[in-house]
Amino acid sequence: MKIGSRLIQFSICHPKIVTTLMVLITLALGSLLVKVHVDTDPENMLPEDEAVRVYHNLVKKEFSLYDVVVLGVVNDKDPDGVFNPDTLGHVQELSEFAKTLQDPNDPEKRVVASEMIAPGDVDTIEQAGPGQVRFQWLMAKAPASREEALKIRDSAMGNPLLNGTLVSEDGKAIAIYIPITTKDFAHQVRNELLKKISAFKGDDQFFITGLPVAEDTFGKEMFVQMAISAPLAMVAIFLLMLLFFRKLSLIISPMIVAMVSVIATMGLLIGTGNTLHIMSSMIPIFLMPIAVVDSIHILSEFFDKYQTIKDRRRTIEHVMDQLFMPMLYTSLTSAAGFASLALTPIPPVQAFGIFVAFGIMLAWLVTIVFTPAYVMLLKEESLANFGAAIQMTGPSKKSWLAAFLARLARFTYQQAKLIIIVTVVTLLVSLYGIHKIQINDNPVKWFTKNHPIRVADKVLNSHFGGTYEAYLVLEAKEEALSPAQTAAMLKEKLAALPVAQSLPSLLNQAIQIVDESSKTAADSDQLLNVVENKWLIRQDASADADYESWSEFMDTLAVVKNRGQIFKNPEMLRYVARLQEDMNRSQVVGKSNSVTDVVKKVHQELFAGKTDYYRVPDSVNAVAQCLISFQNSHKPDFLWHFVTPDYTKANIWVQLKNGDNQGMEKVVAEVNKFMSANPPPFTIEHKWAGLTYLNVVWQDKMVTGMLEAFSSSFVVVLVMMIILFRSLLWGLLAMVPLSVTIALIYGIIGFIGKDYDMPVAVLSSLTLGLAVDFAIHFLERTRMVYRKTHSWSAAIKEMFEEPARAISKNVIVIAVGFTPLLAAPLMPYKTVGVFLASIMAASGLATMIILPALITLLQKYLFKNEQRQTN
Template sequence: MADSLIQFAIHRRKLVYWTLLLLTLVLVAQLPRIRIDTDPENMLPQDNAARQFHNQTKQTFSMHDTIVVGVVNPEGIYQSHSLQALFEVTEFAAGLDGVVQADLMSLANVDNIIQEGPGTLRFEWMMKSPPGDREAAERIRVQAERLPLLFNTLVSEDGQAAALYVPIVDKNQSYAIAQQLREFIRGLDNQDDWHITGLPVAEDRFGYEMFVQMGISAPLAGLTIFILLWVFFRNIPFITAPMIVAMATVLITMGLLIGMGFTVHIMSSMIAIFLMPIAVVDSVHILSEFADRYESGKDPKQVIRQVMGHLFTPMLFTSITSTIGFLSLMLTPIPPVQVFGAFVGFGIMLAFLLTVIFVPAYLAGLSDNTLNRLTQGLPDESQSRLTPALIALGRLAGSHAKLWVMGFVALFAVSLYGISLIQINDNPVRWFKADHELRIADRVLNQHFAGTYDAYLVLQTEGQAIQPAINAISTLAAEPALSDDLRLWLNQLSQQLSKGQDLSAALLDIEDKLFSASSTEEELLSTLLSQLEAIGSEAKRFLDPAVLSYMSQLQIYLQETGLVGKSNSLADIVKTVNRELHSGQDKDFVLPDSSNGVAQTLLQYQSSHRPQDLWHFVTPDYRQSLIWLQLTSGDNQDMTAVMDKVRTYLDLHPLPEGLTLNWAGKAYLNVIWQQQMVEGMLDSLMSAFVIVMLMMMLLFRSILFGVLAMLPLTLTITLIYGLIGWLGKDYDMPIAVLSALTLGLSVDFAIHFIERFRATLSQHKDWQTTLALMFEEPARAISRNAIVIAMGFTPLLFAPLVPYITVGVFLASIMAISALVTLVMLPAVMTLLRRWLFKSLNLNEEKP
């Protein structure tokens, strides 16, 4: 098959060229259809229970993704000019398309609650117009600090900052809306320090900068690889072939992804960067051996056949193993990671196919003049820095084998301990560099306020209130004293309730029926009415002072942990209104004694200018309520710590009977997808490891050689992740995905080294000669590949986005470590085990 493929490529060059060109053009035409997606929520499948509950909570409580605008004045925010600017920004934000005006929150559009008289409240705008003097500004400060829902949320505890919460209809508009706000703020005659932050802004901003980065890093990676290949071979026509393969691979793969309707997520945005260096790996092996074998006057077609005869099988297996490494990512429960793994895996096999077809066709078509320049223009390997270094490395690797192996075992043990130190953590805001305006805004506003990160504790009443009502109606319908008409009517009422009719509507129907009932039936219906009213009242669990008290105690506990900046709940609303209904003093900042008292406070609250705010904390049937947690950190570690504290509290103080508790909010969802990603990555890595090991045994037709090929891979993976643990680098999404690349590329070098070593040893039958020869062309090819791939990722080091920098640093490290481990570990282990590995050969060797 391999020979037929090579023959076809050499003798059908024009067909190969035109087919590749047309395929590339067709899929490049799909690129303008690109759709960017940076929403971490999409890291979870749409049917994920946590994601569904989060979205259900947003809908139930009319919650929206929010942009946080903060203004800071170190001399105090309660200055006329500062509050004037805040007022103007609020008015501007309210008029923007995509903003939920009714839920916009700042001092300029929230209520102040005032006691107008005993048992009477007055709701007036906190800042109907900007204060004209310092006294009016001071009055606003006193009023705002009395209201728990506003204090440390809309105004900072230190009095130096104020915030504007801008809820938006669509989180994908957050970057555009934030840009309009920035532009307006720049036009203000105001010297205060303004900041804009919030997870929706960070995610959407990342999408914008990610798109820019895609257009910069991939071409730079291509240019870097081109320069390196020129340094190695000094012949531009000669090195054009791998560049064509790399560019075609990237364009076809990205065109296919976009053409199939997939969005470009943070993961898939890196596909081009990953494929560009990987796609030239096989080409470098071909070019290296072709350059070594070709001499003036030789038939290039014959040289190509010889080169491909040596390299086809190891290149096929290295491509398959790399593909398996990435396809294993499809075992994770994270859709964007699945798409990334699938298309990088496809791209690797596409690059292999293009390499074994296009590169031979291209080399066979080079002119004699170009090929002669190749032999004349190649640098003298003996004069290069790489060749002497590799020869010295070969001498070291072949000697003191036991000492090397002991060193590798010790390094492996130290790396395993480093892995135990790894901390799983991520935060979309930290995807930007520390000096990025979003990171600065995040630091500043979370220093002043209770927190710009949200999480929700959702409490729900178990079961349905309707069933007890149906049971009561059915019991009455069985009474023999009822008329047939009334019995029929009650059965119809029961059916209506079972179909979803509201209980309050049924109560009104019964009251109407009382007027036409007989005295006996009236008495029975009155009893039923009382029963249903009791059932309805009991179902409204969040009017119960005991339930609200439990929520309040949980809030106090969370505040004392230091992990939660502040929490708001229905209990805070009730306490605030209750205080103003009585003395207006702190001694009355308590919950009423009865459900009727709670209901009375909420009825009063609904007379405010913003009655809809109540339904952000409780449902109209009072069967669900939430506690809004404000966190100063969006790190998964901190959110996990809060979840652990809540779990501890619930163990010590069980929920009131009949209530359940669940989590929602972006900070919580980030924890969920991180956990699933880590578990999925571990499963995929182990599965791929086993499959690759079986492939190695199949390739070398030996269990011992199969295990041997896995040693560099195993040590490289443990070294890289041990280093992550020792350095204290968080295990985040990019780091997790690197395991797939480590698995694929680390075994690539081992395959080439072992295959070439066995062939060379079979030819020379001399151990020391074989070792020496292995550290010439084969070691150069491996080293060149490692350098090309490592340098191909260096443009990522200059990106403004931390995930790209992380990938660049660690991929360069992976290449350096995997190549070094392969060139040192394999000769050392093979030297110790040579009598078992090569017992069929009659070796002529000197004892090392």
């Protein structure tokens, strides 16, 4: 402790210099806060070069996809639902208004008007005569009569592409899909839409949701909540310390330590070029309880000893001598717990862990340097009425806490075996609960159940196919063929035609042309072009009876020619349809759309709209005709959302009814199962993209990364405990409260069905720091007291005086101090509040009940060295 002793003595001798330096350094680091750059995009939880993120952005670019704000209009009072002139008028007005939205400070942040999906921006597909289709706007203008409104309803519901996506099947709701250039514009779009909606009257209800809205709004509200909750928590902690120590001038010290630690840490975070992310915004919430813990230990010891020593310098020297090593090791273990997060593959979590670890060690340094200096700045006479001796002058004056701890000491000593039996049973039950834990998260569930976004999510997902989006991309992986291989494939397909049996001579003519052409063709494309030209000549010169047979040959040639363009092939399109049907049977997927749906709808209208023709046509050429017909629509580029222009990649737009990780993972598993059981007709590769899938990846990486980091830090802390106590047995003993707390807390999580999500995962690091803190203080003081008393029965009585009071006060101050978080409108803040209280209570009780019981049973092994020295 030589270095520590010198630091403390310097602080005691030069309190003004220490205080001035601390203020200057804090101001210097605090000044860096003005450089703050806020980033609320959860996508940045993954590195920019992460494979799934790179692919997600590639898919968005290839298929011209954008993040979407979903605006839903519901009318369940009108007998015609939303299909009445007033409601459709509101829908039209909102659609046109949304197209104009743009960030005045950044023109790149805007609504992509050309890609909007709204009644006035989509086509109806209708029959326009034999072999022809007509495209016209679903709602070119708001209807003036009920008849016009109902006609719009019938047209929308008759189009499978729109039914369940744009309009609800019950006719009670319409959705407007508003694409935006960047996700961080979503909250602004929502606010502008709400302003516009506030002027409307009538029975219409308006709901705004979508993952971009949820994520961006959460980010904005989280920073507002941080500015409210953190100060409220500090006020609560301040009042509780005032209740315990009754000296305003002294309890200001822990407040200063906490503020200096938070300001300096956040300033350094911003100053080193880090963005203020959702994770890093929670640094103050995590840092404050840890920063205050050591100060409460010092105050509690100072409170007990001052009236006995009656000299502030000698008292603070005694206190710091007693607590220096325990505080150092508790800070190191807490810092190790958070620093282990640097091992996770999530950059914001890495920054969070590193800077919380820095803040913890800074708080320790400020505590041991500034607290003695602060005490020396107080006048001796101001402490005349301070201390335990003043408040407890006799047995009748004994506080309720002291009386409770005295009874607890007797109980732990006398009922040690019972305590251990109950602990073992509790651990076994907790382990069962841990096995029931479900790893799951959903950004929309970060809001409380009555939050407008969560309400909107529930309402709209009950009406539509789903407001959560994922993209299943299928890509052709057919190998290039030589002219000889292509010729062989073509001949094989020709031989399989019915005409091969009925007109073998005609087939031989076709095959002869293939064989001759393959000898001189430089590549497969040249071969097929030459064959096509020669067959056309033969077809034109053929008799009427043979003409249809040559047409069949031409269709077969088209199949081979478009072999790489598999998403023109009827077999492949039917396979996609079966895959969609399988997904749609899932309870998670509400609807899916693909190029197959476009082809089937156009094909139906080419045949007078008959339902029997709502299917994939039988030939490549017929599919091509459907696709060409669609190109005559008002939005021909809409097709490229589902297929690339070379028809080698297809995108299935999957609408999910919830954004839970488990739901998305279930869909992924079902698709894998279907494709394994039903091999596609062509060699393809399938991959996922979309925000819902991206969230699954980063949340899974974060949770598993934190579990691995916690495991490694647990081992590191165990080694530190063994080194601190210079004993394997004492080191293992120090880990008991942590192990019991972790098992109990996470066992309860499993039993109550609480998802193991982002906040819960992060709190595991806090558990490690706080639980070990109490154990170190208790065990280190136990060894000190035993050396003095030479008897555990005597030592336990003293241990349940000042040391136990300090731990109890810490538990109460931190647990109760963070109850303001329970009133927050954001679930992660509520989670932090509940878990902080639970962690403090569980670790405090484990330290003061289980450890004394274990020491009672193991005392002859634990105190061997002390007994040997005594003898």
